[in-house]
Amino acid sequence: MQNLEKILEHNHIKPTAMRLLVLQFLLNKKVAISLTDVENHFDQSDRTTLYRTLNTFVEKGISHKIDDGTGITKYALCEENCHCEIDTDLHLHFHCTKCNETVCITEYKIPPIHLPKDYIAENVNLVVKGICEKCNNK
Amino acid sequence: MQNLEKILEHNHIKPTAMRLLVLQFLLNKKVAISLTDVENHFDQSDRTTLYRTLNTFVEKGISHKIDDGTGITKYALCEENCHCEIDTDLHLHFHCTKCNETVCITEYKIPPIHLPKDYIAENVNLVVKGICEKCNNK
DNA sequence: CAAATAATGCACTTCCGTTGCATAGGGTTT
DNA sequence: AAACCCTATGCAACGGAAGTGCATTATTTG
Ligand SMILES: [Mn+2]
Ligand SMILES: [Mn+2]
Ligand SMILES: [Zn+2]
Ligand SMILES: [Zn+2]
Numbered sequence: 001m002q003n004l005e006k007i008l009e010h011n012h013i014k015p016t017a018m019r020l021l022v023l024q025f026l027l028n029k030k031v032a033i034s035l036t037d038v039e040n041h042f043d044q045s046d047r048t049t050l051y052r053t054l055n056t057f058v059e060k061g062i063s064h065k066i067d068d069g070t071g072i073t074k075y076a077l078c079e080e081n082c083h084c085e086i087d088t089d090l091h092l093h094f095h096c097t098k099c100n101e102t103v104c105i106t107e108y109k110i111p112p113i114h115l116p117k118d119y120i121a122e123n124v125n126l127v128v129k130g131i132c133e134k135c136n137n138k
Numbered sequence: 139m140q141n142l143e144k145i146l147e148h149n150h151i152k153p154t155a156m157r158l159l160v161l162q163f164l165l166n167k168k169v170a171i172s173l174t175d176v177e178n179h180f181d182q183s184d185r186t187t188l189y190r191t192l193n194t195f196v197e198k199g200i201s202h203k204i205d206d207g208t209g210i211t212k213y214a215l216c217e218e219n220c221h222c223e224i225d226t227d228l229h230l231h232f233h234c235t236k237c238n239e240t241v242c243i244t245e246y247k248i249p250p251i252h253l254p255k256d257y258i259a260e261n262v263n264l265v266v267k268g269i270c271e272k273c274n275n276k
Numbered sequence: 277c278a279a280a281t282a283a284t285g286c287a288c289t290t291c292c293g294t295t296g297c298a299t300a301g302g303g304t305t306t
Numbered sequence: 307a308a309a310c311c312c313t314a315t316g317c318a319a320c321g322g323a324a325g326t327g328c329a330t331t332a333t334t335t336g
Pocket of ligand 1: 064066076091092093103104105
């Protein structure tokens with residue numbers, strides 16, 4: 001897939017072998033993944049390299065970090081036209097307590113949050129825990 | 139303050155010396171505090187005892203844990219009539235990126251969250267980051 | 277090819293939360 | 307008072323995960 005190389009190059013990331021594999025992995029998964037997930041998937045690779053790969057992806061804007069409250073940082077690819085940095089375009093994340101998977105919910109925007117006077121919101125993290133659609137239909 | 143003892147006893151917590159001091163500390167602080175905060179405040183006390191004290195308070199329902207996204211668990215006393223366990227009564231938390239303090243925003247309820255079909259929400263964690271009222275007025 | 281630059285791999289650290297276990301305290305029973 | 311019980315406490319150690327330092331390897335550039 002030359003597509004993968006294009007994605008990386010377009011975002012000023014050198015398309016190394018490892019990076020292409022990690023990108024592939026992220027594309028295939030439809031859920032947010034942790035460093036350990038990637039590590040387990042690529043058996044003979046180094047954790048640090050994967051760690052830095054994931055962070056490079058975040059810095060360069062092709063994926064975003066997710067704090068789903070589990071204490072384990074998750075990563076997911078950004079959608080087209082995603083502006084993770086900008087408050088107005090943030091989406092919520094859903095963490096299923098049954099299958100333990102975390103997904104981006106991009107269909108619905110985060111509703112406007114009311115704050116007391118003189119508070120300035122710069123960023124919002126909204127995590128909903130519960131039962132996901134898959135687990136609910138079993 | 140015999141008040142403190144009453145609070146603990148009323149919640150089936152034996153009012154030991156340490157617990158009274160920690161409760162006092164929590165009452166005085168208007169912001170969420172971390173284990174390290176308590177540890178630093180009571181110089182010659184043991185980290186584990188404080189850790190278990192804070193968790194006892196949470197288990198017995200007089201305070202709640204806060205995951206504000208900093209990676210450090212915070213604790214704050216529940217308000218009167220607080221039902222932290224129940225989804226509908228949750229409040230949002232605000233983390234100031236300037237003074238690094240986290241506060242409970244109990245004035246406003248968390249707005250209803252829309253989820254895709256077949257998703258069941260059991261719990262919501264909403265953390266807003268930005269500039270707090272105090273820092274904004276300096 | 278040589279030099280510069282960037283990515284990788286290994287070891288190690290730090291931070292925080294958590295647990296095991298032995299001891300001390302406080303109240304109750306004999 | 308002594309023996310007893312149950313809980314709280316203190317010390318030590320563990321564990322997971324994020325992050326760093328540095329030497330090595332790969333890749334680009336002159
Ligand atoms: Mn997402
Ligand atoms: Mn709160
Ligand atoms: Zn699920
Ligand atoms: Zn502030």
